[in-house]
Amino acid sequence: MSSYYGRPVLKEPVWKVPDVPAYLYLGGMAGASSSMALLAGLTGRQRLARTGRLAAAVGATASVGALxxxxxxxxxxxxxxxxVKLTSPLSxxxxxxxxxxxxxxxxAASDVTGLLPVPGRAAGVVAGxxxxxxxxxxxxxxxxTAVPGWHEAYRELPFVFAGSAVASAGAVGMVSAPAESAPARRMAVSGSVLELAASRRMEGRLGLAAEAYRTGRAGMVLRAARAATAVGAGLALLAGRSRAAGxxxxxxxxxxxxxxxxxxFEAGRETARDPRYVVDPQRERLRERESAGRGEVH
Known part of the structure; x- marks a missing residue:
C-alpha cells in the first residue's frame, strides 16, 4: 500500500541514538540494582549491597545525563x-x-564515605x-505513543524491560561481588527467562508489527540480544564454580x-516510517467491524 505522496502517516520519533537507548538501559539497570542492594543489605551481604548501591547511583545519574x-x-x-499529572506517563x-x-x-555516597549512615540507609530503602x-x-x-511497534506491545513490553533490567543488575553483581554472588546469579537467570519468554509472547501477539522485530536492523540486533542473553544465563549457572564464567x-x-x-527502539521507529504498519491494521479492524455489523443485522 502507499500513503499520500508516499509520506509516512506518523512522524518518526526524533529521539537520538545512542542517547535514548542508553537512557532505557541505564535506568532499568539502576532500578534493578537498587532492589538488589536493598535485599542484599537485609540479608547481610554487604559487598553485594554496596555494589548495587553504586550501580544504581551511577546508572541513574548517567540515565539522566543521556536524557x-x-x-x-x-x-x-x-x-x-x-x-504532577497522574494521567501522563511522561510526568x-x-x-x-x-x-x-x-x-x-x-x-551510595553515604556507603562509600561512611557519613550520615542512618539517612543513607533510609535513602537506599526508599530508592529500593x-x-x-x-x-x-x-x-x-x-x-x-502512537508508534505501532510500541503501542501494540503495551501488555508485554514492561515485562521485557523488567526481565532485561533484572538480568543486567545480576550481571553487575556477579562481576563485582563474586564472593556473595549467589543472589545475583539467580537474578541473572530469572531475569533472562522472563525477558526471553515475554519477548516471544510479544512477537507472537503483535501481528503485522512483529515483522519489524524480525527483519532489518532491528531483527538482527534482537536476534543477537536473545543469543547473548541465553548464553549469559547458561554461563551464570556455572559462575559459582568459575570466576571466568561469571x-x-x-x-x-x-x-x-x-x-x-x-x-x-529501532523496531518502533521502523513501524513509524512505513505507513503499512499504520494503515493495514486500521483497514483490518474496519473490515472486522463491518463483518460484525452485517452479522448483527442478519
Missing amino acids: VHDLGRPMRFLNMLRV VGSWILAPFSGLAGAA VLAPAMTTYTAVLLAD IAAGACLTLGSIATRYGV
Whole structure:
C-alpha cells in the first residue's frame, strides 16, 4: 500500500541514538540494582549491597545525563517537574526518575564515605521501593505513543524491560561481588527467562508489527540480544564454580540487555516510517467491524 505522496502517516520519533537507548538501559539497570542492594543489605551481604548501591547511583545519574543530552538543554528536563499529572506517563516517569536518582546517589555516597549512615540507609530503602517502577516506566512511555511497534506491545513490553533490567543488575553483581554472588546469579537467570519468554509472547501477539522485530536492523540486533542473553544465563549457572564464567556471563547479559533496548527502539521507529504498519491494521479492524455489523443485522 502507499500513503499520500508516499509520506509516512506518523512522524518518526526524533529521539537520538545512542542517547535514548542508553537512557532505557541505564535506568532499568539502576532500578534493578537498587532492589538488589536493598535485599542484599537485609540479608547481610554487604559487598553485594554496596555494589548495587553504586550501580544504581551511577546508572541513574548517567540515565539522566543521556536524557538531558537528548533533550538538548537541562531546563527541558526540569520543566517536566513543574507539575504532577497522574494521567501522563511522561510526568509520572519524570517524578520517578528525579527522586530515584537523588536517593540512589545519597545512599551510595553515604556507603562509600561512611557519613550520615542512618539517612543513607533510609535513602537506599526508599530508592529500593521505587525501583520496580524505575525498571518499567520507560516501557510505559514507549507504549503510550502512537508508534505501532510500541503501542501494540503495551501488555508485554514492561515485562521485557523488567526481565532485561533484572538480568543486567545480576550481571553487575556477579562481576563485582563474586564472593556473595549467589543472589545475583539467580537474578541473572530469572531475569533472562522472563525477558526471553515475554519477548516471544510479544512477537507472537503483535501481528503485522512483529515483522519489524524480525527483519532489518532491528531483527538482527534482537536476534543477537536473545543469543547473548541465553548464553549469559547458561554461563551464570556455572559462575559459582568459575570466576571466568561469571565475568563472561556478566558481559553477555550486559550486551544482551543493551541490544534488547536498542532493538525495541529501532523496531518502533521502523513501524513509524512505513505507513503499512499504520494503515493495514486500521483497514483490518474496519473490515472486522463491518463483518460484525452485517452479522448483527442478519
